[in-house]
Amino acid sequence: MDKQDNQSHEEQQRILAIERYEDGEAPQSISSSLGRSKSWFYKWLERRRNGTTQWYVEHSRRPLGCPTGPPKRSKRLSSWCD
Numbered sequence: 175m176d177k178q179d180n181q182s183h184e185e186q187q188r189i190l191a192i193e194r195y196e197d198g199e200a201p202q203s204i205s206s207s208l209g210r211s212k213s214w215f216y217k218w219l220e221r222r223r224n225g226t227t228q229w230y231v232e233h234s235r236r237p238l239g240c241p242t243g244p245p246k247r248s249k250r251l252s253s254w255c256d
Contacts, residue, residue, distance in 0.1 A: 181230075188218045188230040195219065 181189075187208060194204050195215075205215040221229040 184232070185230045191215060192218060192222050192230075 191204050191208060191210075195201060201212060201215050201219075205212050218230065
């Protein structure tokens with residue numbers, strides 16, 4: 175099975191964009207021809223430069239934890255419940 179068979183259209187587009195850049199094409203030209211923003215292009219260029227093998231795979235946007243944490247019990251309620 176070909177490696178590209180396992181990649182989504184989005185992932186293939188990311189790889190193609192960076193390959194075009196590495197071949198000397200300007201970021202503005204690449205992003206506009208793909209209908210993407212320059213920030214989209216630079217996001218994937220940065221990931222490519224970081225050197226991970228699967229740089230083109232989207233990372234989860236799910237938070238790692240709850241920013242507010244679980245509700246705290248008041249002392250008054252705690253003594254009543256215990």
